Amino acid sequence: MRRGDQFFGVRPDAVLEPGAERVRRLLQGAAVGRDPSRFPSLSPPFHSAEACVVSFFSPRTPTLTVRREIAKGRAGGHRVCFPHDGQRLRATPNRGNRDDRLLPGGGGSGRSSPGQPAAPPVESDEYTRYELLSPGSSRFHILYEVTACAAGAKAYFNPIRKGSEASDEHVFATG
Amino acid sequence: MTGRPLPFRVVSGDEARRAGLALMRTRTFSYIRIELPRPVPDDGGVRLLIEKTYRDPKELFRGGDFLVFSRSLGIRRNAIVFPAGYEIVACNVPAQLVRESDGRMRVSFMHGEPDAVSAVIRARKLPR
Numbered sequence: 001m002r003r004g005d006q007f008f009g010v011r012p013d014a015v016l017e018p019g020a021e022r023v024r025r026l027l028q029g030a031a032v033g034r035d036p037s038r039f040p041s042l043s044p045p046f047h048s049a050e051a052c053v054v055s056f057f058s059p060r061t062p063t064l065t066v067r068r069e070i071a072k073g074r075a076g077g078h079r080v081c082f083p084h085d086g087q088r089l090r091a092t093p094n095r096g097n098r099d100d101r102l103l104p105g106g107g108g109s110g111r112s113s114p115g116q117p118a119a120p121p122v123e124s125d126e127y128t129r130y131e132l133l134s135p136g137s138s139r140f141h142i143l144y145e146v147t148a149c150a151a152g153a154k155a156y157f158n159p160i161r162k163g164s165e166a167s168d169e170h171v172f173a174t175g
Numbered sequence: 176m177t178g179r180p181l182p183f184r185v186v187s188g189d190e191a192r193r194a195g196l197a198l199m200r201t202r203t204f205s206y207i208r209i210e211l212p213r214p215v216p217d218d219g220g221v222r223l224l225i226e227k228t229y230r231d232p233k234e235l236f237r238g239g240d241f242l243v244f245s246r247s248l249g250i251r252r253n254a255i256v257f258p259a260g261y262e263i264v265a266c267n268v269p270a271q272l273v274r275e276s277d278g279r280m281r282v283s284f285m286h287g288e289p290d291a292v293s294a295v296i297r298a299r300k301l302p303r
Contacts (some may be wrong), residue, residue: 110200124220127252135242135258135300138232144250147220154214156223157196160185164231166207171181173212175222 122150145174189209239295241265249291254283256300261298268294 124147131141148156161167184207186194191206211221234246241264244255256261257280265270270284286292 039217111291115296125222126250127254128248128250129256130244130246132235132242132244132258133228135237135261137230138235139230140244141228142226142233144225144226144227145223146214146225147222148211149220150219151215151219154211155194156209156211157186157191157194158209158225159204160206160227161229161231162203163233166185166227166229168226168228169183169185169207170226171183171207171209171290172224172226173179173181173221174177174224 063098065095122153123147124149141168146174179212181209181212183207202253233247240262240295241299243295243297245293247291247293249285251287253294254281255294255296256281257296257298260301260303262301263296263298265295265297267296
């Protein structure tokens with residue numbers, strides 16, 4: 001393996017048993033363990049079904065819990081996250097953590113539970129431009145570009161956040 | 176079809192759920208339901224431009240002498256354009272600062288975090 005294929009010493013097989021032990025050592029390693037905030041995200045260039053992203057959000061990372069999740073194979077194809085303090089460990093599909101998903105014909109969530117294969121993405125190539133309007137109005141104009149890519153979908157759902165008042169909506173097909 | 180306006184309507188979370196959107200936040204969000212000009216083909220896509228205006232005092236507000244934009248951003252590629260006459264003084268994500276042709280300052284960045292980034296950007300009004 002070339003040196004460039006490694007990332008903080010973690011090789012692509014690092015999430016497999018006994019690779020999980022290697023991940024545990026990384027998490028408990030002196031550099032990361034002392035100050036996880038220095039490494040806000042470890043995203044090795046994994047491409048296998050067992051790929052995962054290990055992210056640090058709190059110095060109090062439940063290392064042993066993660067090791068157990070990996071050992072059970074529940075991390076396969078999922079992102080293992082260390083949530084904020086007080087939240088439960090969770091595994092999310094190995095793709096963008098988005099809620100505004102639509103599956104063709106309905107009936108799907110676009111969000112997999114741990115142990116389930118990741119659902120195909122329903123959107124891609126997203127870009128958002130915010131134009132802040134007059135100060136004091138608390139209003140901003142949003143231009144959101146996205147490609148709906150769920151094969152067979154006839155509609156696309158774009159969320160309006162709770163607490164935000166939306167107005168002046170327009171939608172255009174650009175390609 | 177470039178630039179063609181598409182029909183849409185705002186639906187409740189419950190209605191979105193009935194249409195097949197069964198997500199964690201479905202019930203608490205409302206949605207813009209957009210009718211696509213054609214079904215999404217296999218291995219293809221339909222590119223959309225969605226424009227809307229939000230009013231949200233919790234995300235855009237005055238804090239002391241600053242204009243503060245504070246928002247959780249799940250989309251990876253973002254640009255925030257401040258009103259004319261403001262300069263950026265703080266930004267908690269690595270970003271490019273670009274002056275638009277009309278003089279407004281734009282904060283542009285792409286984040287690589289697996290979850291949404293809580294971006295906080297402060298700007299202050301330039302003296303006339």
